[in-house]
Amino acid sequence: MAIDLAPKVSRRPVLDRLRRDRRAHIAVPLLFLLLVAAAAAPFMSDSVSATDTGRLLTGPSSRHLLGTDEIGRDVLARIVAGAVVTVGVATITVGAALIAGTVLGLIAGYRGGWVDTLVMRVSDGLLAFPLLVLALTVVAALGPGLRNALIAIAVVTTPRFARVVRGEVLSLRTRDWVSAARIVGVTRTTIMRRHLLPHLAGTLLVFAALQVSTAIMAEAALSFLGLSVQPPQPSWGAIVASGTDHLSASWSLSVFPGLAILLTVAAFNLLADALRDALDAHRPDLAPAR
Structure with missing residues (x-):
């Protein structure tokens, strides 16, 4: 009976490495809680708007776990409802910027010439301003509101993706397999979509x-x-802003939503670091995508 002594190679090396990464162990549960809160928010509409006039600006208690605001609304219910906005920002703004920036970066990096110059000069002009200042400018032009804020953040984030993609494409377009595809008559669109884009996924x-x-x-x-x-x-x-007017009366009104922002941002940063290390450790040599 033959014994196979060959080492077993995992078919999912990136996922296996993430499972062993402590940063992912912290980030994934926090992000899971964010998604659960966003999913539960529609079922808590009554709790979000309900007021307890006998308990204004109270701290954490058995009745209101994270306290109440200036008109007696439950802070925990409002934080849970605010998770919907956070998830919307994470998906809509970054998703739109990812698509637009990838397309612009691919075209600019592969075609070069005046197209590259135009896209990069516009991107450099937008990146010259701090993100928040530029977002404030766009919102001031469009008017206040969540929709306009999402548009502003997507607009100012797009050049960041375009520059990253363009830099990667500049190093990939000189590969032999790209030249071979060009020689045999593969169109530019097909080369960008089938040969360059897969290598940008990580x-x-x-x-x-x-x-x-x-x-x-x-x-x-x-x-x-x-x-x-x-x-x-x-x-x-907005909850943090309302709490700044009542810090002497209730510290919890600003601290808990601020902590929610801190933990969510930290979770995404930890996840990004874990993903980067997992992908770099198992990144294959660049070869034509099949």
Whole structure:
């Protein structure tokens, strides 16, 4: 009876490495709680708007686990409802910026010439301003509101993806398999879609996770300034802003939503670091995508 002494090779090396990464052990449960809160928010609409006039600006108690705000609304219920805005920012703004930035970066990096110059000069012009300042400018032009805040964050995040993708494409387009595809008559669109884009997936995944944390901070800042979510819809930044007027009476009103922002941003950053190390450790040599 023959004994197979060959080492077993995992078919999912990235996932196996993530399972052993302590940063992923911290990030994944926190993000799971965020998704659970966002999913539970629609069923808590009554609790979000309900007021307990006998308990204004109270601290944590058995009746209100995280206290109440200035008109007696439950802080925990409002934080849970605010998770919907956070998940929306993470998916809509970063998703739109990912798609638009990838397309622009692919075209600019592969075609070169005046197209590359135009895309990169516009990107450099947008990146010259701090993200929050540029987002404030866009929101000021469009008007306050969650939709306009999402548009502003997506617009200012797109150049970041475009520059990252363009840099990767510049190093890939000189590969022999790209030249061979060009020689046999493969169209530019097919080369970008089938040969270049698959090699960008890992980089884009890590960069998107990092940009999610930046987008969440930007939306929280806009909400804090009253330029994003409008009352009575709750948002973590808006809850923090309302608590700053009552810090002497109730510390919990600002601390707990601020802690929610901190933990969510930290979770995405930890996940991005874990993904980067897992992908780099098992990154194969660049070869034509099949």
